Structure formats: structure tokens, C-alpha cells
Amino acid sequence: MSFDSRYSEYVRIVESTLADFLAHSPAEHLLEPVRYALTSGGKRIRPVLVMLCCGAAGGNPVDARWAAITVEMLHNFTLVHDDIMDKADKRRGRDSVHVKWNEDTAILAGDAIIPLACLAMLKTESHSRLDEMLAAVSNGIIEVCEGQALDLKFERSKNVSIPEYTRMIELKTARMLVMGARLGALAADADTRTMDLLCDFASKVGIAFQIQDDILDIAAESTVTGKRRGGDVIEGKKTFLVLRALENVHGEADRALLQRFIDQHGLPAEEVDAMYDLFVRTGALRDAEQAVAALTDEARRDLEDLPPSEYVDLLRAYAAMLLNREF
Amino acid sequence: MSFDSRYSEYVRIVESTLADFLAHSPAEHLLEPVRYALTSGGKRIRPVLVMLCCGAAGGNPVDARWAAITVEMLHNFTLVHDDIMDKADKRRGRDSVHVKWNEDTAILAGDAIIPLACLAMLKTESHSRLDEMLAAVSNGIIEVCEGQALDLKFERSKNVSIPEYTRMIELKTARMLVMGARLGALAADADTRTMDLLCDFASKVGIAFQIQDDILDIAAESTVTGKRRGGDVIEGKKTFLVLRALENVHGEADRALLQRFIDQHGLPAEEVDAMYDLFVRTGALRDAEQAVAALTDEARRDLEDLPPSEYVDLLRAYAAMLLNREF
Numbered sequence: 001m002s003f004d005s006r007y008s009e010y011v012r013i014v015e016s017t018l019a020d021f022l023a024h025s026p027a028e029h030l031l032e033p034v035r036y037a038l039t040s041g042g043k044r045i046r047p048v049l050v051m052l053c054c055g056a057a058g059g060n061p062v063d064a065r066w067a068a069i070t071v072e073m074l075h076n077f078t079l080v081h082d083d084i085m086d087k088a089d090k091r092r093g094r095d096s097v098h099v100k101w102n103e104d105t106a107i108l109a110g111d112a113i114i115p116l117a118c119l120a121m122l123k124t125e126s127h128s129r130l131d132e133m134l135a136a137v138s139n140g141i142i143e144v145c146e147g148q149a150l151d152l153k154f155e156r157s158k159n160v161s162i163p164e165y166t167r168m169i170e171l172k173t174a175r176m177l178v179m180g181a182r183l184g185a186l187a188a189d190a191d192t193r194t195m196d197l198l199c200d201f202a203s204k205v206g207i208a209f210q211i212q213d214d215i216l217d218i219a220a221e222s223t224v225t226g227k228r229r230g231g232d233v234i235e236g237k238k239t240f241l242v243l244r245a246l247e248n249v250h251g252e253a254d255r256a257l258l259q260r261f262i263d264q265h266g267l268p269a270e271e272v273d274a275m276y277d278l279f280v281r282t283g284a285l286r287d288a289e290q291a292v293a294a295l296t297d298e299a300r301r302d303l304e305d306l307p308p309s310e311y312v313d314l315l316r317a318y319a320a321m322l323l324n325r326e327f
Numbered sequence: 328m329s330f331d332s333r334y335s336e337y338v339r340i341v342e343s344t345l346a347d348f349l350a351h352s353p354a355e356h357l358l359e360p361v362r363y364a365l366t367s368g369g370k371r372i373r374p375v376l377v378m379l380c381c382g383a384a385g386g387n388p389v390d391a392r393w394a395a396i397t398v399e400m401l402h403n404f405t406l407v408h409d410d411i412m413d414k415a416d417k418r419r420g421r422d423s424v425h426v427k428w429n430e431d432t433a434i435l436a437g438d439a440i441i442p443l444a445c446l447a448m449l450k451t452e453s454h455s456r457l458d459e460m461l462a463a464v465s466n467g468i469i470e471v472c473e474g475q476a477l478d479l480k481f482e483r484s485k486n487v488s489i490p491e492y493t494r495m496i497e498l499k500t501a502r503m504l505v506m507g508a509r510l511g512a513l514a515a516d517a518d519t520r521t522m523d524l525l526c527d528f529a530s531k532v533g534i535a536f537q538i539q540d541d542i543l544d545i546a547a548e549s550t551v552t553g554k555r556r557g558g559d560v561i562e563g564k565k566t567f568l569v570l571r572a573l574e575n576v577h578g579e580a581d582r583a584l585l586q587r588f589i590d591q592h593g594l595p596a597e598e599v600d601a602m603y604d605l606f607v608r609t610g611a612l613r614d615a616e617q618a619v620a621a622l623t624d625e626a627r628r629d630l631e632d633l634p635p636s637e638y639v640d641l642l643r644a645y646a647a648m649l650l651n652r653e654f
Contacts, residue, residue, distance in 0.1 A: 085430075107408055112468070118465040131454065134449060135446065137442070142357075145357060
């Protein structure tokens with residue numbers, strides 16, 4: 001079976017498991033916003049990772065379906081609360097929860113999704129390692145919150161180093177994927193080494209995914225990403241590219257452009273091309289590409305150390321899809 | 328040992344367990360607001376209940392200390408988020424988290440307390456019934472969020488019935504105590520009947536506690552409650568007394584006073600005495616006292632059905648303390 005059709009099959013399982021769970025949800029007054037947040041049609045990359053990791057660890061991916069929706073639910077909890085903090089009015093083309101309802105409801109719906117995700121996890125048929133699953137989920141939520149706290153701090157900060165930025169995206173983006181890999185491995189009752197390899201794979205792919213996202217934002221046509229080209233530049237986001245450019249910048253004109261970007265918290269759309277050229281000139285774009293390539297190599301080696309299987313091959317294809325490159 | 332000295336002993340155990348947990352907490356960037364929220368010097372009534380229920384179910388209360396701080400942490404998570412929604416700038420005489428830091432930090436710190444509470448629960452030495460503990464915690468959080476959602480809805484609503492109000496305080500106030508009773512009983516590996524009796528006890532005491540709070544707000548001197556007398560009237564809260572008065576009111580003057588209370592979302596301090604007289608005249612105060620008495624009777628009967636023990640006696644004294652009456 002091709003990767004694409006397998007991916008679609010798993011997404012169908014995720015959707016039906018989620019629908020089944022929501023149909024019997026104990027939430028009543030908050031069910032509407034919770035359901036809205038959970039059925040907004042994302043790509044479901046996290047729950048698919050859970051299922052693939054379960055397979056790669058020797059289990060049946062379907063046994064990980066409850067753990068899969070646990071991770072997807074927790075991801076959506078972070079989106080609901082992040083959208084409040086980021087004052088993001090839209091999410092996947094629809095009003096954010098705090099716009100469609102109000103901030104109070106968005107806070108409460110996000111809160112309620114955490115315990116709902118735990119109840120979903122409890123539906124796992126064999127949860128002999130529930131203590132490890134709960135530890136993975138708890139640590140993952142804490143790390144994602146820490147990552148968002150760092151992200152908010154960086155927005156107000158003048159000096160952010162590349163290691164600090166990498167740490168932030170590791171916490172904010174990668175740790176949710178690591179949680180998924182760990183839950184998938186636990187659902188397969190994996191040994192420590194297998195679990196460590198899968199978690200390291202997920203971590204490297206997660207960090208690379210975010211840096212790749214920073215690159216694509218300005219380097220790819222909006223027809224590819226589905227987003228406005230240079231959105232990060234316009235919004236004033238301190239991405240990997242900006243931070244590296246700040247480190248490497250020479251010449252008054254480039255320095256002035258970057259300073260204006262910082263001081264004005266972003267630049268008008270007309271200046272996206274100028275920033276792109278600056279990212280090329282300062283080597284920021286090349287360095288970002290190299291960082292993604294290095295992380296991709298490490299993730300590839302993790303897979304090579306696992307017992308070969310159909311699922312390891314699928315994880316390879318999964319990483320290639322996510323990173324938009326050969327893997 | 329007297330109830331008071333036992334209570335103090337348990338509070339000391341709770342404080343040291345919490346301090347121990349926070350000293351090794353995985354939260355880093357959010358630790359300061361989390362610690363601030365968790366060490367604000369509340370009366371610790373919930374964790375003490377957990378320990379007493381563990382004893383009453385035949386266990387050693389000290390074995391329930393991690394479950395005890397789990398419930399205390401979750402209670403404080405609700406306070407941090409509720410204070411944002413209620414725009415409450417003070418909490419126990421200090422700035423609320425969202426005032427001392429900001430709303431974003433308060434959202435994140437509250438979020439992080441949920442998984443931290445789960446990690447505390449995992450420290451329980453023998454968690455053979457972890458699945459039931461996690462279900463109790465998850466359902467409890469959902470119910471408290473539902474209660475807060477109902478409370479916010481009632482604030483905007485003209486017509487709230489007494490059963491709706493009772494349901495709201497059952498969810499918002501009592502279910503956290505029920506969660507505590509359940510965790511304490513599970514830590515003692517209690518049978519179903521013992522657990523049900525303890526949970527019902529906690530539920531009845533919790534609802535009675537809230538109605539008693541409504542009564543004391545206007546009927547007791549501020550020297551007793553430590554709060555400004557009639558605060559609920561001034562803030563326009565739709566308490567049990569208000570809802571019952573609305574049902575029973577006769578005469579134009581009383582009707583007009585209540586209507587002003589509703590329309591203006593509260594009354595000036597000079598009118599607290601007039602509202603008190605109205606609550607007496609309409610029988611609202613008497614009905615509230617009777618509701619508390621009936622709930623107290625039911626809670627007492629739950630204790631009588633448990634195997635007699637030192638801890639059942641302590642639970643009786645605990646309820647008497649909480650409800651400020653003979654039990």
C-alpha cells in the first residue's frame with residue numbers, strides 16, 4: 001500500500017475514533033466549542049505519527065488509536081489557548097474559538113480538552129503502562145506550555161540566540177511529536193531503546209519541521225504553502241532566519257532594514273522581497289537549510305537503527321512529507 | 328488528638344509535600360507563577376479531606392498525601408483561570424496571577440498546573456488503581472469547567488431556577504471535593520460502597536458549603552467571615568438567596584428592589600440591610616438554612632453508614648467546621 005493511501009486510512013481511523021469519543025463525551029455545556037476546536041480539519045500529522053510509531057515498535061497501529069486522538073486533542077488545546085494569547089482571529093480559515101464564542105469560553109474549552117484527552121487515553125484496550133503514558137502526556141503538556149511562555153518572552157526580547165530559539169521550538173513544536181512517538185511506542189509495549197529512537201526521531205523531525213516552516217514562509221510561493229508569502233516578515237516574527245541574519249549582518253543598509261523590522265514589529269508586504277534578499281546575502285537561508293539537513297540526517301539514522309519494517313519505511317515517507325524533501 | 332491539632336498536622340504534611348514536589352518540578356519558565364498560585368496560603372480544606380477519606384476507608388492518610396496535593400493543585404488551577412474570567416484582581420489579599428504577571432502567563436500557568444497535578448498523583452507509592460484515579464481527576468476537571476461555564480452563563484441570564492443554581496454549585500464547588508474523596512478512597516483501595524458513601528458525603532457537604540457561604544455573606548458580621556458583609560449583594564451575584572427571593576417576592580417595593588439589584592448588577596453598600604430584610608421577609612434566608620440543614624442531614628447519614636472509626640469522627644468535625652454548625 002502506498003504511503004498516501006496508508007496515511008488516508010489512518011486519518012479515517014483518527015476521525016472516526018474522535019467522532020466516537022465526542023459522541024459519548026462527558027462535557028455538556030462546553031461540548032460545542034470543544035467539538036469545534038477538534039474538528040477543524042487539520043492534517044492530523046500527530047495522531048498519524050502515534051500510529052506509525054506503534055507499528056514501528058512492533059504493535060498494531062490500530063491499538064494506538066485512542067492514544068492518537070489523545071495527542072491530537074492536546075495539540076488542539078494548545079491552539080485554542082495560543083490563539084487567545086497571539087490574538088489570532090482565524091485558524092484554518094475559520095474564526096478562532098475565542099472569536100466565535102468569547103475568551104472565557106475559549107479558556108474553559110481549552111482547559112476541558114486536557115482531561116478529555118486523558119479520558120480518551122484511558123480507552124486504550126491494554127494500558128498496562130498507564131503510568132508511563134500519563135507521565136509522557138503530563139510532561140509533554142508542561143513542555144508545550146513552557147515553549148509558548150518562551151515564545152511570548154522572545155517576542156518582547158531584543159536578543160534571542162539561535163540555541164534559545166531552537167530550545168523554544170523544541171519545547172513548543174517538537175515535544176508534542178515526541179509525546180506522540182512515546183505514546184505510540186508504549187501502546188506497542190516497546191523496550192527502552194526502541195522508544196528512545198522513536199522519540200529522538202520525532203524530536204529531530206519536529207525541530208526541522210519548524211525551521212523548514214520558517215524557510216518556506218519566505219522561500220516558497222503561496223500556492224505551495226497555502227499561506228501569504230512572507231507572512232512571518234509582515235508579522236514581525238523572530239524566526240531562525242531573522243536571528244541568524246542578525247548575527248551575520250554586514251553593511252549599514254542591511255542593518256537598518258533589520259532594525260526597522262525589529263522596531264516596527266514587522267515590515268510591509270512590499271519589503272518581503274528585500275528581506276528575502278537579505279536572508280540570502282547574510283547566509284541565513286543557507287544556514288537554515290543546513291540546520292534542516294543536519295536534523296534530517298539525525299532523524300534518518302534513528303530510523304536506520306530500528307528493526308526494518310513496513311512501518312519504518314512509512315515513517316521515512318512521513319518525514320519526507322513533513323519536511324517537504326527527500327528523506 | 329483533637330480535630331484542630333489533627334487538621335494542623337495534615338496541613339503541615341500537605342505543605343511539605345507540595346514544597347517537596349515544587350522543588351523538583353519539571354516546569355522552569357512557568358515555575359514562578361505556578362509556585363505563587365500554589366502557595367497563597369488557603370485553608371487547604373480539599374487536601375485534608377483527601378487524607379481523612381483515605382483514613383475513613385481504612386488506609387493510612389499519609390499514603391494519600393500525593394493525591395491530596397493533586398486536588399489542591401487542581402483547585403488552584405481553577406482559581407487562576409477563574410480570576411481571569413471574573414476579572415478578580417485580588418485573591419486571598421494578594422494580586423491575582425494575571426495582575427502580578429499578565430493574562431497570558433496566567434493562562435499558561437493555570438494550564439501547566441493540570442499536568443503538574445497529574446505528575447504529583449503519579450508519585451503515590453501504590454497506584455494500583457491509577458486508571459480510576461485518572462478518571463476521577465479527569466471527570467472532576469471537566470465538571471468544574473462545566474460549572475464555571477454555567478456560572479458565567481447565569482451571570483448573563485435573567486431567569487435561573489434553584490435547581491439550575493444547585494446544579495451549577497454542585498459542578499463548580501462540590502465536584503472538586505468529590506474528586507478529593509474519591510482519590511482518598513482509592514489511595515486506601517476502598518470498596519465501591521465505601522467510596523460511594525464518601526463521595527456522596529463530599530458532594531452534600533460541598534453544596535451545603537456554598538449555600539452556607541451565600542448565607543454568611545449577608546447574615547454574618549465581617550469579623551466572622553473576614554470579608555465585607557453583603558459583598559455578594561454589592562457585586563450583584565445571583566446567589567441562592569436572590570433566586571429564592573425572586574421566586575417568593577410579594578409587594579411592589581420588594582419587587583422593585585430586586586429588579587434594581589438585577590438591572591444594576593448589584594446595589595450600593597447602604598442597601599445591604601434592605602436586601603437582608605427582604606431575604607428574611609421572602610423566606611429566602613429560612614429556605615437557604617433549611618437547604619443547608621437537609622444536606623447536612625444527608626451527609627451525616629453517609630458517615631453513619633461507614634464503619635465507625637477515628638477518621639469518621641474527624642470527618643464529622645470537618646463538616647462541622649466547614650459548615651460552621653453542629654454536625
